[in-house]
Amino acid sequence: MRIEGRDLIDLVLSWSLEEVLNVDLYKGQVGTIPTEFDSTTDYFKSFIPSLIEETHAALSSSIKTLWRSPVVEITYIAPTAEFELPNNLFYKVHLSTDESSLIPKDLIALTDKRPNRVDGFNITNEPYVVAIVCKADPDRPNVITILASKPLLLEDVHQRNKKEKKESLFGVYMTNITTNVRIWNSLHLGLQGGNLSLLSTVLQRNTDDDGVCVPCRFGESDGLVPSRFLNLNPSQEDAILSYEKQLPAMVESQIALEAGFGRSLFERLAILKHKKYLLNIQYRMHRSISIFPNREFYGMQIQDAPTVKQRNYTKQYLPGKMYGPYSFINIAHGEEQYGEGRSLKNNVEVAVVSDIIANLLQVSVRTKTRISVGVISPYKSQVMAIQEKIQETCSGCDAGGLFSLKIRSVDGFQGGEEDIIIVSTVRSNGIGRVGFLANRQRTNVLLTRARFCLWILGNEATMVNSKSVWRYLIQDARKRECFYNAEEDESLARAIIDTAKIEFIQPLNKSRWKICFSDEFKKSVGEIKNPEMYRKIKSFLERISHGWLHEEEESERDSLVSSSQLIKQSKIDDVLSLIWAVEILKEEFQYIQVLKIWDVVPSSDVPEAVKSLNLNHMKYTVDEVEKCRARCISGDIVVPLRWSLEATNGNGNGNSDVMEETLGSLNLAGEMMTSEQPNDSLEDEKEEEDIEVDRLSHLLSSITL
Incomplete structure (x- = not known):
């Protein structure tokens, strides 16, 4: 099977994990790309080390974030007819989904452990094999062909699948190197010769007034093939390059960036004093x-x-x-x-x-x-x-x-x-x-x-x-x-x-309290037509679900109208109030404190709403009421408590049991989950x-x- 950029791909697949994670692997081997060149051969060769370093940096960066990468399940894998040791390790792969999210030139990590979004996936501790997607079957989107870096022990995989009757091999997306391969091919096509007459005019400092029309967006290595970017007719060869108001090339490696890999041909020609013209008529926009x-x-x-x-x-x-x-x-x-x-x-x-x-x-x-x-x-x-x-x-x-x-x-x-x-x-x-x-x-x-x-x-x-x-x-x-x-x-x-309605039932990050909504609350919220009101209600729910209960309870203590003192009311604005309470919920072998959101009503209707809820709470035993009213302060927040059923049944008051913090989230189904937010500055985010x-x-x- 013929693969474009095979030399580069073989190099990438040869890197060990230690080499991939070594940010200084090519340090000292990447020279500065000059502004002038003696020949087209020197010109093309000058970009190769930087390209290899940039490819290495992209793979290294992807490994550090595998925990949040897309994952595909593999249901079948077998060598293709082109399979041959030691280098042509081609495999046909069937994915569990009808639509594959993988495309050619995707690098993936094959592993028998599914990465977990919560626990993460530490590739340094898990067995894996790096592979590249070579092609996808247009008639069967879930069938792809890969080239692996190492032979796969397929007998063990298939035996385990048959025994466990479930998928046990996964592909984790790492990065895509399509652009890298295209540049690699351009560099080597240039080294093999061709019509490079126009390119030879931009190797050194300009000696006349002629200009050259080139794109300024790309790094110079992106435009190395004259037939792609420099194939101009004679009337265009004295035109200007474009303008500097567009985006520069994206370079991930600091080593490659310092070598000048992101510098555009436009920038280099400007340094060499080639004459610039402004293309001052636009034909696109209204x-x-x-x-x-x-x-x-x-x-x-x-x-x-x-x-x-x-x-x-x-x-x-x-x-x-x-x-x-x-x-x-x-x-x-x-x-x-x-x-x-x-x-x-x-x-x-x-x-x-x-x-x-x-x-x-x-x-x-x-x-x-x-x-x-x-x-x-x-x-x-x-x-x-x-x-x-x-x-x-x-x-x-x-x-x-x-x-x-x-x-x-x-x-x-x-x-x-x-x-x-x-x-x-x-x-x-x-x-x-x-x-x-x-x-x-x-x-x-x-x-x-x-x-x-x-x-x-x-x-x-x-x-x-x-x-x-x-x-x-x-x-x-x-x-x-x-x-x-x-x-x-x-x-x-x-x-x-x-x-706004849909986001109401989305899980809250880092929530400590589980929140349950009553049917009355869901009906009342559904009748609200003001997005700003949704925002205010959700903001309040976020606050109490994170444990900021004591401030709300203190501020409303004097206005409580609940005989049991379980029902709370909190003003959302000058018109609406939220009625809520700390309740207990039986889950498997324990009681757990939860937040119950009863209703959102006009403030004038609060007494009547609370009166009806009091009738419901009159059914609570003294022990249940005490459990609802119990509070555990951890630092500045209130954390939910839980009691084992065994301890409660063995002791009427249940106070002998150790009360523990639980983690929850805002959702109707009552699922438990946690999610960490990144602490990195938004300014550091990279564009694609x-x-x-x-x-x-x-x-x-x-x-x-």
Whole structure:
């Protein structure tokens, strides 16, 4: 079986775990890439050490986060016809799912222990074999071919499967090296010769006024093959390179970065004094879209081409001014939260994006209109969340190939364009913390991908307080009357409310108390139409579920109207109050304290509601009441207690039993779980370099519905 970049792949598969984890493995072996070269051979050879180091760094980084990586179950594995010791260790693999999340050039760790999201997966303590996905069967998505780094003891695996009647081999995603392999091939094709006449003109310092047109986004090694990036006709060879306002190449290895591996050909030619020209006419964006980036990033030096000024360039895909050529849609009640790893997501924005996409899809189906849509977000978790939501809501629709959708990170969309671009900014904290959204190059890419319509979703308060380019964007949108609140659209308002209801039953991270909801509470909450009220109620529940009960109980002590003093009332705002209590729940062989949320009612209705609940609590025995009223303080918080049934039955008061802390979560099913939040700064989060290395992005990166 022929595999592209086989030399690089063999090198990667040869690394031992100790070598992979050694960040200094290639230190001292990676030389600085010069700015001038004596020959094309020297030019191509100069990038190879840095490429190897960058590939090593990517694999090393992935191993440290295997605990949160996607996992596939393997139901069958056997050598292929091409299998041959010692190097051609090809295996055909059947996965348990109908749709594989693995694509060619994915590196995976084969192990007989399923990684656990809570306990983690320490690869240093578990047996594993690294393999690379060589190909996937287009007719059977769950069948792939892999090349393993070591022979597999398949007899033991199959015997164990047969005996235990369950899967016992798993594939853990590590990283994808498609881009690395492509660069490797480019370097070696260059070394083998070819038409390199144009490339020879950019090896050294410029001696005349001619310019060369090249892309500035990529690291120079990305554009090494003239036929790919430098295949220009004679009239183009005196044109300028592009401009510096776009994103630089992503380089993970500090060693490779210091060697100049991320430097673009544009940057190098600028250093060598090649003449630069500004491409000052834009042919892509509707003029309403180009106004802000032109003024903010280019000092109004860019002119709109005549074609984008014509009346037929204005498209109205959905009804309402909100869906004109350019708009900022304020998501006032969103919440940024951790998704995968240190990446953020915002479920309210996910719901809004999904609703807009569903409406656009209906328009395309009904009117037989061809529409291309792109969704861009700076956070990988948001990209994945949107992909999953769209797949859930739109997978059954068929627009006959007229509707296309791409969902990508900012870096993945560089150089791309679509009819409609929807931007999900994610950040919603009110204090102005926007992370790498403040990067002007990243913002420039976000704002310049659309042809006809650009709709930006974000939280106004966060953006205005950020003291970044986003503050000026909000001011500009308001001045031009392009600012809208999402609730102004009935469909979006419903989507936001539905999301708030769903998030109500999601587990809370680090919760110490289990929370149970009464039917009355669920009915009352379902009638609330204000997303802000949902936020306030959830904020209160988060507080008490984390153990901050004593402050609430102290503040409400004088206003208790419960004869048993078990029922509590807490004001949510000037109108509504929450009625709750500490109750006991029988679980297997123990009693455990839980938080019971009885109802949310107008404050004036609290006495009547509590009166009816008192009748319910009159059935409690003295011992049960005492257990409900017992409190255990641990530091600044109250922790739930539990008693064994045996100790309680043997002693009427049950006080002799040791009371222990339990961990719980906010959910209706009463499942116990814990979850740790990363402590790392959000500023450290890395963007994905391209869609082909962005996890799971291939599922919906370019679908035709």
